Amino acid sequence: MKKIVTRFAPSPTGYIHIGNVRSAIYPYLAARQSGGTFILRIEDTDQARYVEGATDLIMDTLKWLGLDWDEGPEVGGPNAPYFQTQRKNLYLQWAKKLIANGRAYADPTDSNTIQGYRDSDNAKKIPYLYRNHRPEITPEWQPGMPIRFKADPKPRKWHDEVMGDLSAGPEVQDDIILIKKDGLPTYNFAHIVDDFLMNVNMVARGVEYLSSTPNYLALYEAFGIDQPLLVSLPHILAPQGNKKLGKRDGAKSATEYRDDGILPEAMLNYLACLGWNDGTEQEIYTKEELIKNFSLDHIQNSGARYDEVKLLWMNGQWIRKLVSEQGIDKFYVRTVDFWPNSAENFDDNYKKRVLSIIYDRLKTLSDLREMTTYFFEDPKFDIEQLLANKFVKKFSEQELFSMLEATIVKLSSINNWNEENLKIALNELLETTGKKPAELFSLIRISVSFAPFSPALDLTLNVLGKETTLSRLNKVKTALVLDQQ
């Protein structure tokens, strides 16, 4: 297999939200699969939109997802630097080459004049193309002057790995700006030069670049360089409407999902499979499996709607997968930031025991905060909540009192408080009281937790311990007595 050299080339204008991460994931997979190179290049040529610290956010996201780069910031590489502003002179040199062979020109036209061209073409209802207004005499280039490409408009055909065979006419090819007035290159130009110098042979980017591709082809041609494999990635659509997912739709950064307790494995899995499949019915993929099974031709060519519900499902799958494959100790390490505040004073072992009985109920790690408080502090005592339960309310307070009394006596007699003995004791209680599991267990469960749900009763009581269990049961018993007086 040919070694794929490709790149993720974000602009440091803020965090990368999940709608954009996929254009890092797919090239990464392609590069790793072929034993090639994955480059991170920072396209910081737009000074106006530049955001301090954005590069760190971007790298943070890639690292979290496990998308390591072979060349780029922090790691360097044979084609350093990897920030375009630091490569400024290079682009100018290359633009001058084009001027020298007549394929580019310094443009003296001021912006008002250009706007005038645009307005008058619009008024005449003819498509505005700058090349129709190309100045006859162009000056020698000097700093402060933009450089434009001299278009060679003609029908163009090309192949896109996702979209198939494509074509476009001359009407979309124009004298695009290569070097801006500020001396920095445009994206349109810079990426062509960099990709060539960095030996990039595959370019993956959003479908919005499709209509600019003919101009890029013209540039490849003008330089006499081979065009790389072109891969257009469809957009991820917002949950509502048909627009591409953007920050306005609340598209969060990948790292916000980290803080919400989404596992990077699940995020990578979900995003990779949103618009790609390997033709099988597999749903859960490790990074290694994605690398092994990835193929460009299975990328979907229409937009895919972002579905957080499915992400949550997948995260739950991953939580269970990690626990069953790696055990609770390893999984526990990932949860340390997600426990309720009151868990602070409890040791790791206790928290691990809680985790081992609750983990299969988690959709996200942050669920721990809501779901486990009663293991660390006495729950908010609410006798009305107890009495409102659909099983509990079948009984009079007198009857509930008796049931609790019997339970307390029985559980007090357990010398060796463990799962096994609790199970036996609870079963015997069902017999002696003659109550159904739903009835007796609901009473006990709510009395010790006052939570909407909790793990199996024997497991819960076992972790809570004898002392806590009995004290909470007694508290409820006492309340029932007082109520009756």
Next chain:
RNA sequence: GGUCUCUUAGUAUAACGGUUAGUACAACGGGUUUUCAUCCCGUCAACGCGGGUUCGACUCCCGCAGAGAUCACCA
């Protein structure tokens, strides 16, 4: 408006000329000694429309409709 692209259930997708159109999420129902979840079983639900080509079309071709992208000294 010009140009380009896309179109299978609510959502993500499978099928690459012959299947009762498969799978997953969601929804709904049921099972596993309480609850919530896991797990298991089941139900509902799709080829945008119209023409061709073909013995046969979700699959190929042509229209139409709908949706999206782009037309910057932003990427």
